[in-house]
Amino acid sequence: xxxxxxxxxxxxxxxxxxxxxxxxxxxxxxxxxxxxxxxxxxxxxxxxxxxxxxxxxxxxxxxxxxxxxxxxxxxxxxxxxxxxxxxxxxxxxxxxxxxxxxxxxxxxxxxxxxxx
Amino acid sequence: xxxxxxxxxxxxxxxxxxxxxxxxxxxxxxxxxxxxxxxxxxxxxxxxxxxxxxxxxxxxxxxxxxxxxxxxxxxxxxxxxxxxxxxxxxxxxxxxxxxxxxxxxxxxxxxx
Numbered sequence: 001x002x003x004x005x006x007x008x009x010x011x012x013x014x015x016x017x018x019x020x021x022x023x024x025x026x027x028x029x030x031x032x033x034x035x036x037x038x039x040x041x042x043x044x045x046x047x048x049x050x051x052x053x054x055x056x057x058x059x060x061x062x063x064x065x066x067x068x069x070x071x072x073x074x075x076x077x078x079x080x081x082x083x084x085x086x087x088x089x090x091x092x093x094x095x096x097x098x099x100x101x102x103x104x105x106x107x108x109x110x111x112x113x114x115x116x
Numbered sequence: 117x118x119x120x121x122x123x124x125x126x127x128x129x130x131x132x133x134x135x136x137x138x139x140x141x142x143x144x145x146x147x148x149x150x151x152x153x154x155x156x157x158x159x160x161x162x163x164x165x166x167x168x169x170x171x172x173x174x175x176x177x178x179x180x181x182x183x184x185x186x187x188x189x190x191x192x193x194x195x196x197x198x199x200x201x202x203x204x205x206x207x208x209x210x211x212x213x214x215x216x217x218x219x220x221x222x223x224x225x226x227x228x
Binding site for chain 1: 149172208210219
């Protein structure tokens, strides 16, 4: 079974600083990887995804992530944090069930705190 | 577009009561699923469906039932609520393999 590890339950940055949220996965097959963001009292929203092709993936709100197979990592970055980036971020890997369903296996989440 | 709509947004139940969490989507998606979110544990899959009439268990199915009679609706039933089912529940839908999953706003359930 697939699994996802997100290092750091909380990450604090200053406004304008680099954001780096770490995600490592385990998968026996080439994975599909996702980053979701959850703002307070809301559902999850897709930031970006990797399926095949280019390993550097660009998403919404200036975020990007790089798939590194050799390191089994899919870290999320943003060059300059904004106050509005404060939220919880979830990394997920897809796993196919026996009925063909794309199951999302989530990490435990990282809460990003942005200070002025 | 409404996307994925969950009702109710908040609910308090007494131990042993039953209830149904509603989920509807208007995107004609075949895949629908229910997750629960608990602090420090991320989201865990409860049940899912790959189409009308087809459902299967996820990671934490005990205490929950589902059915899928239409493409649009995927209700989650708690048979006899327990305090361990206090959680935030999310419904999601997607069009298929590798496509984006769209999430509802969540239902915050407290069982006392």
